Amino acid sequence: MSQALHTSSTGINAGQSQINVIAHNVANINTVAYKSANMTFETLHSHNLSYGSAATKDGGGTNPKQIGLGVKVAGITRNFSPGTFVSTGRDLDTMISGTGFYVVQDAAKHTYFTRDGVFNVDSAGNLVTQNGMKVMGAKSIYSNAGSDKTVKIPKNLRAIVSGDPNISSRKIQDLNNASITTGKVSVDLTDSSGNTTNVLVDIPEGTSTVGNIVSNFNSALGSYGINFSASDGKISYTNSGSYTMKFSSEGTTSNFLGETGLANSTTSNMLSETVKLQDMINYNDKNAISLKSVAIDENGILIGTYNDGSVLTQYIDDAETLQWKYTTPEGVTILGADVAAEGSAIANSNFALELATMVNEEGLVSLNNNLWEWGPDVGDIYYGVAGEMAFGSIESGGYEESNVDIAHELSSMISAQRMIQMNSRVFNTASEVMQTLSYLGQ
Numbered sequence: 001m002s003q004a005l006h007t008s009s010t011g012i013n014a015g016q017s018q019i020n021v022i023a024h025n026v027a028n029i030n031t032v033a034y035k036s037a038n039m040t041f042e043t044l045h046s047h048n049l050s051y052g053s054a055a056t057k058d059g060g061g062t063n064p065k066q067i068g069l070g071v072k073v074a075g076i077t078r079n080f081s082p083g084t085f086v087s088t089g090r091d092l093d094t095m096i097s098g099t100g101f102y103v104v105q106d107a108a109k110h111t112y113f114t115r116d117g118v119f120n121v122d123s124a125g126n127l128v129t130q131n132g133m134k135v136m137g138a139k140s141i142y143s144n145a146g147s148d149k150t151v152k153i154p155k156n157l158r159a160i161v162s163g164d165p166n167i168s169s170r171k172i173q174d175l176n177n178a179s180i181t182t183g184k185v186s187v188d189l190t191d192s193s194g195n196t197t198n199v200l201v202d203i204p205e206g207t208s209t210v211g212n213i214v215s216n217f218n219s220a221l222g223s224y225g226i227n228f229s230a231s232d233g234k235i236s237y238t239n240s241g242s243y244t245m246k247f248s249s250e251g252t253t254s255n256f257l258g259e260t261g262l263a264n265s266t267t268s269n270m271l272s273e274t275v276k277l278q279d280m281i282n283y284n285d286k287n288a289i290s291l292k293s294v295a296i297d298e299n300g301i302l303i304g305t306y307n308d309g310s311v312l313t314q315y316i317d318d319a320e321t322l323q324w325k326y327t328t329p330e331g332v333t334i335l336g337a338d339v340a341a342e343g344s345a346i347a348n349s350n351f352a353l354e355l356a357t358m359v360n361e362e363g364l365v366s367l368n369n370n371l372w373e374w375g376p377d378v379g380d381i382y383y384g385v386a387g388e389m390a391f392g393s394i395e396s397g398g399y400e401e402s403n404v405d406i407a408h409e410l411s412s413m414i415s416a417q418r419m420i421q422m423n424s425r426v427f428n429t430a431s432e433v434m435q436t437l438s439y440l441g442q
């Protein structure tokens with residue numbers, strides 16, 4: 001009879017453990033990106049009164065006789081299905097729509113994972129969680145190793161526009177400050193006797209380079225002592241001959257002169273720009289451009305808008321690498337290697353949020369502050385950016401709510417309550433029988 005007491009007590013303990021799990025789920029009904037837990041049970045070993053016997057020639061077989069010894073917790077699993085999107089209208093509130101975790105780091109540089117996408121920008125320009133952990137920036141769109149760079153945006157920057165020494169190798173269609181059309185440029189050459197010769201210079205298609213334009217000018221005008229060159233982001237020419245050169249509107253069919261300004265001088269306007277971005281130590285420096293707002297796009301890439309209207313961000317190029325992108329207040333877009341990032345604010349960081357995915361996400365260990373950390377059964381972890389490879393995209397302007405199903409939790413709570421009540425009944429019955437037996441000897 002004492003065994004019934006022990007058996008029923010396992011049911012009471014198991015039911016209480018289930019209520020504890022349910023209570024935690026219900027308590028986190030409004031927790032950002034909370035993942036609900038579910039408890040399952042399994043039977044304990046049975047006491048074998050008989051193992052049974054096989055049938056014989058003369059008699060039938062018997063089945064085993066077993067008395068179960070109770071119940072135990074089989075496991076507590078996590079439901080990692082995404083919660084619904086809660087709109088807040090705040091640009092730095094984000095949700096991962098699909099697979100992935102944000103990667104964050106504490107002051108001791110220990111790495112954690114989270115689905116909580118409510119971020120802030122601290123006084124140093126770091127993108128941080130609500131409890132001050134730094135958000136890690138992706139080093140590539142897919143990698144089996146995490147990044148050591150944090151997402152950091154300059155609170156202030158200074159844009160220095162300088163010439164591009166490799167202007168001659170630039171394709172016409174890639175020039176930032178010009179949109180040159182195909183056609184001809186008409187040139188009138190007048191000798192010392194007043195005789196005028198008209199020469200037409202071909203302006204090639206947009207896939208040709210600035211060097212091709214210069215070569216065409218030199219082929220047509222070199223014999224007259226006029227030589228063109230391309231350097232420092234400009235096209236210029238010198239006249240060492242005896243001919244006077246004048247561009248003619250009649251016969252000119254390309255907009256080349258208007259785009260470069262060559263019609264009015266011996267040097268064109270700048271055609272390509274290299275922009276250097278440097279954080280300012282003195283935030284009150286009148287030459288610095290202060291940060292106005294920060295947004296996050298579907299790839300989890302920050303977009304910094306500054307008070308002068310300029311925009312600093314990153315993009316994924318055709319080679320699937322992260323590149324800088326800077327847009328001037330005038331709307332000129334500077335891409336890739338043309339944006340020379342200097343200064344501590346962005347030299348060691350990038351603007352793309354790093355996401356992580358793992359073989360077994362249920363192997364993660366849950367911590368406080370909506371954090372998860374590596375567990376022995378997690379398996380391989382892969383890193384990348386949102387919207388690429390196996391990672392979900394980013395929805396901004398809101399966060400992911402808890403995926404707790406309150407109706408399911410309440411029904412499970414009633415079931416656990418009944419489990420405890422019925423096992424308590426068994427416990428009381430066994431206790432009363434033992435009490436009755438103790439009186440038999442009186």
